[in-house]
Amino acid sequence: MAEYMAGNVGDYVDGDRKVVVCGDSEVGVFRIGDEFYAWHNRCAHRAGPVCQGRIMKRVLEPVASDKTTRTQEYDEAESHIICPWHGYEFSIKTGFHQGNNRVRLRKAELQIRNGEIYVSV
Numbered sequence: 418m419a420e421y422m423a424g425n426v427g428d429y430v431d432g433d434r435k436v437v438v439c440g441d442s443e444v445g446v447f448r449i450g451d452e453f454y455a456w457h458n459r460c461a462h463r464a465g466p467v468c469q470g471r472i473m474k475r476v477l478e479p480v481a482s483d484k485t486t487r488t489q490e491y492d493e494a495e496s497h498i499i500c501p502w503h504g505y506e507f508s509i510k511t512g513f514h515q516g517n518n519r520v521r522l523r524k525a526e527l528q529i530r531n532g533e534i535y536v537s538v
């Protein structure tokens with residue numbers, strides 16, 4: 418397994434992402450709060466460049482007491498990445514697709530040593 422440097426912790430602010438070339442593949446490194454996550458840049462659907470997609474908060478659709486929905490709101494605790502090819506949406510923390518928990522991104526190994534971020538593929 419080869420290891421690649423993905424920058425320094427200080428290079429990332431909350432919500433940042435970098436896509437790192439790792440030999441013949443790519444890995445997306447994400448910072449959410451003080452935590453870092455790394456996923457292979459191949460969508461679980463049809464291998465699109467999922468890590469280069471739009472990042473947004475999870476959308477919620479509250480159901481009113483009369484069983485109607487009239488608005489949408491964001492879940493500030495949950496960030497998602499949306500694949501640019503067909504719109505599949507994945508949790509950045511878990512890698513799971515939001516509508517089908519059998520569909521998940523492939524995790525890459527991530528280590529932080531002396532403030533430097535390394536991914537292994």
Ligand code: FES
Pocket residue numbers: 460461462463464465466467500501502503504505
């Ligand atoms: S390849 Fe990502 S949604 Fe289809």
